Amino acid sequence: MAITLSESAADRIQKFLSQRGKGIGLRLGVRTSGCSGMAYTLEFVDETLPDDLSFESCGVTVLIDPKSLTFLDGTELDFVREGLNEGFKFNNPNVKNTCGCGESFNV
Amino acid sequence: MALLQIAEPGLCADPHQHRLAIGIDLGTTNSLVATVRSGSADVLEDEAGRALLPSVVRYVQDGSPEVGLDAQLRQSDDPHNTIVSVKRFMGRGLKDVQDAAATPYRFVDAPGMLRLETRAGVKSPVEVSAEILKTLRGRAEAALGGELTGAVITVPAYFDDAQRQATKDAARLAGVNVLRLLNEPTAAAIAYGLDNASQGTFCIYDLGGGTFDISILRLSQGIFEVVATNGDSKLGGDDFDERIYRWVVEQSGVGDLSAGDARLLLSLARKAKEALTEKDETRITATLSSGTVVDRVLTVDTFFMLTADLITRTLGPTRKALRDAGLSVDDIDGVVLVGGSTRMRHVRSAVAKYFQREPLTNLDPDQVVALGAAMQANLLVGNRKSDDWLLLDVIPLSLGLETMGGLVEKVIPRNATLPVTRAQDFTTFKDGQTAMSVHVLQGERELTSDCRSLARFELRGIPPMVAGAARIRVTFQVDADGLLSVSAREQASGVEATIEVKPSYGLGDDEIARMLQDSFTHANDDMAARNLREQRVDGLRLLEATQAALDMDGWQLLSDTERVTIDRAMETLRVMLDGQDHTAIKRAADSLNRATAQFAARRMDVSIQRALAGQRLDAIEA
Numbered sequence: 222m223a224i225t226l227s228e229s230a231a232d233r234i235q236k237f238l239s240q241r242g243k244g245i246g247l248r249l250g251v252r253t254s255g256c257s258g259m260a261y262t263l264e265f266v267d268e269t270l271p272d273d274l275s276f277e278s279c280g281v282t283v284l285i286d287p288k289s290l291t292f293l294d295g296t297e298l299d300f301v302r303e304g305l306n307e308g309f310k311f312n313n314p315n316v317k318n319t320c321g322c323g324e325s326f327n328v
Numbered sequence: 329m330a331l332l333q334i335a336e337p338g339l340c341a342d343p344h345q346h347r348l349a350i351g352i353d354l355g356t357t358n359s360l361v362a363t364v365r366s367g368s369a370d371v372l373e374d375e376a377g378r379a380l381l382p383s384v385v386r387y388v389q390d391g392s393p394e395v396g397l398d399a400q401l402r403q404s405d406d407p408h409n410t411i412v413s414v415k416r417f418m419g420r421g422l423k424d425v426q427d428a429a430a431t432p433y434r435f436v437d438a439p440g441m442l443r444l445e446t447r448a449g450v451k452s453p454v455e456v457s458a459e460i461l462k463t464l465r466g467r468a469e470a471a472l473g474g475e476l477t478g479a480v481i482t483v484p485a486y487f488d489d490a491q492r493q494a495t496k497d498a499a500r501l502a503g504v505n506v507l508r509l510l511n512e513p514t515a516a517a518i519a520y521g522l523d524n525a526s527q528g529t530f531c532i533y534d535l536g537g538g539t540f541d542i543s544i545l546r547l548s549q550g551i552f553e554v555v556a557t558n559g560d561s562k563l564g565g566d567d568f569d570e571r572i573y574r575w576v577v578e579q580s581g582v583g584d585l586s587a588g589d590a591r592l593l594l595s596l597a598r599k600a601k602e603a604l605t606e607k608d609e610t611r612i613t614a615t616l617s618s619g620t621v622v623d624r625v626l627t628v629d630t631f632f633m634l635t636a637d638l639i640t641r642t643l644g645p646t647r648k649a650l651r652d653a654g655l656s657v658d659d660i661d662g663v664v665l666v667g668g669s670t671r672m673r674h675v676r677s678a679v680a681k682y683f684q685r686e687p688l689t690n691l692d693p694d695q696v697v698a699l700g701a702a703m704q705a706n707l708l709v710g711n712r713k714s715d716d717w718l719l720l721d722v723i724p725l726s727l728g729l730e731t732m733g734g735l736v737e738k739v740i741p742r743n744a745t746l747p748v749t750r751a752q753d754f755t756t757f758k759d760g761q762t763a764m765s766v767h768v769l770q771g772e773r774e775l776t777s778d779c780r781s782l783a784r785f786e787l788r789g790i791p792p793m794v795a796g797a798a799r800i801r802v803t804f805q806v807d808a809d810g811l812l813s814v815s816a817r818e819q820a821s822g823v824e825a826t827i828e829v830k831p832s833y834g835l836g837d838d839e840i841a842r843m844l845q846d847s848f849t850h851a852n853d854d855m856a857a858r859n860l861r862e863q864r865v866d867g868l869r870l871l872e873a874t875q876a877a878l879d880m881d882g883w884q885l886l887s888d889t890e891r892v893t894i895d896r897a898m899e900t901l902r903v904m905l906d907g908q909d910h911t912a913i914k915r916a917a918d919s920l921n922r923a924t925a926q927f928a929a930r931r932m933d934v935s936i937q938r939a940l941a942g943q944r945l946d947a948i949e950a
Binding site for chain 1 (some may be wrong): 331332333334336337338339340365366367368372373374375467470471472473475569
């Protein structure tokens with residue numbers, strides 16, 4: 222069971238955390254919503270929750286709740302640039318199909 | 329798949345519900361757009377990696393608009409159809425643009441706001457600005473991968489209501505939802521996170537390409553308040569280029585340059601200026617169309633000497649702003665530098681010396697306003713847990729109304745913070761007066777003719793009373809959006825009249841600056857004029873009252889000689905009222921007062937006798 226970050230993602234997260242001036246890491250998650258079942262969540266973490274599972278990747282602490290982990294296990298979080306747009310991308314091996322826009326998915 | 333950004337804890341958006349917000353610095357020379365991604369503010373660049381979009385719109389052959397660098401490059405070939413610095417025309421009438429003749433545009437006067445004739449038809453400044461905003465919106469949507477929720481657009485702190493409204497209209501035309509207009513200095517302060525302190529007083533020194541603005545902001549309990557603004561709308565980086573240019577021309581002995589040569593030397597002058605922000609000397613070489621070779625070395629010391637007075641000129645408005653705010657240099661907790669021209673080392677050191685502290689410079693001075701606007705936009709769409717900033721604005725010029733004699737009575741002083749409500753009581757001038765005209769004015773001068781008329785209305789139905797007995801309360805109210813409403817109410821009867829002042833177009837920075845300047849330079853004239861008018865009003869009132877008394881019982885109470893003396897004194901006063909000498913009017917009024925003293929005493933006796941006649945003593949005592 223693991224979640225990893227690409228190097229570019231880790232760089233960015235560290236930069237964002239330092240600019241933000243507080244926060245202990247990054248929280249990944251999944252929630253049921255969207256046009257195709259489930260959607261990713263990506264947030265800064267100011268405090269851990271009792272059930273949180275913690276991973277360390279490239280020096281960044283990644284927190285995730287156990288329920289979300291079942292859908293995200295093996296995911297690599299990447300930071301990419303597409304034209305003028307830039308942002309984070311979930312490379313999630315569990316996904317069977319996504320909605321047209323790719324914002325939600327099911328397993 | 330869609331790219332995601334990191335949200336604040338608990339604020340992750342649902343799919344397709346991303347709240348994309350941008351900040352736009354819609355500048356006179358250059359415009360920028362910025363956004364907050366994963367908690368950090370960044371300026372968005374175009375495909376070529378350029379952040380600055382020149383605020384230039386050119387209407388090409390087929391009438392379609394071309395915006396930015398391409399338009400700027402064609403400016404000299406196609407001056408009529410290439411609109412630069414359109415911001416100066418926003419919300420302005422043709423008569424507000426003093427240097428209209430110096431621009432290449434074919435202006436069309438139109439009610440409210442001027443228009444520009446181009447090959448694509450007659451365009452309003454709002455339409456031209458909308459083209460710039462459309463370009464920035466397109467850039468932002470490409471970079472954020474979705475439709476925008478809204479934007480914060482910055483405006484100069486002393487943009488008036490009409491200029492702000494014009495900016496909003498341009499945004500609407502460009503399909504940009506305006507979350508809020510934000511004052512440029514406030515945006516700069518936000519970018520530096522000055523709002524994170526609990527309180528403080530900050531000075532924003534903004535030296536751009538063609539304008540200089542100084543603003544003093546006060547932060548208390550998380551609330552930013554613009555306490556004073558000042559500036560010089562004709563001072564900027566271009567003036568520094570001009571100095572180098574003139575130095576080169578003088579040193580090289582080349583006179584009578586062609587337009588092309590002048591442009592070339594001017595652009596080299598600008599490059600030299602930029603080089604001297606890092607280096608201690610730079611070389612200016614050019615071959616002119618005549619074949620003459622120009623080759624000069626400009627040292628940083630010479631450059632500083634050539635431009636020292638320009639920097640001194642920024643300190644005058646700075647002092648005035650501090651004085652308006654009632655502050656001294658020691659009260660300032662931080663100084664922020666904004667505008668590309670603040671990269672010049674001697675600007676920085678002059679500011680540091682004046683304020684006796686190092687200014688904040690670690691953000692790019694060209695970007696700082698856009699970054700602050702983006703941070704505010706991000707907050708307003710709900711991407712951040714709000715410790716809500718409430719941003720207050722100020723009134724750029726005093727608001728008042730006309731009183732007898734063409735004088736202005738200020739009701740709301742300049743730099744009062746919005747929203748504000750002030751009331752003042754006025755009274756009637758004549759016996760039995762049943763109506764009063766309320767004339768609302770804006771400006772710092774003492775006479776109505778020197779101030780700007782905003783609105784007029786009448787209060788009717790005042791019950792007839794002797795002069796001075798009516799109490800009419802006039803209330804000025806300016807709401808958070810800067811809209812003024814004025815109401816007048818006679819206190820006894822409750823009759824009321826109200827007007828909402830929506831200036832079709834208002835005052836520009838130039839005019840505000842000029843009006844302020846005038847009020848300082850004409851302070852003495854104004855006081856003399858005020859004295860004269862006041863004495864005239866008093867004299868007239870005295871004449872009216874004396875005449876009314878004479879008509880009523882003068883024939884009964886006065887001997888012929890007494891009557892002649894009074895008539896003669898009245899005549900003297902009448903003559904003096906037409907003159908310009910307020911002391912002479914005062915003397916004539918005093919002598920009329922003396923001449924009528926006996927008469928007044930007798931009238932008093934008579935009226936008391938009349939009141940007492942036929943009354944029982946105990947009825948009076950009770």
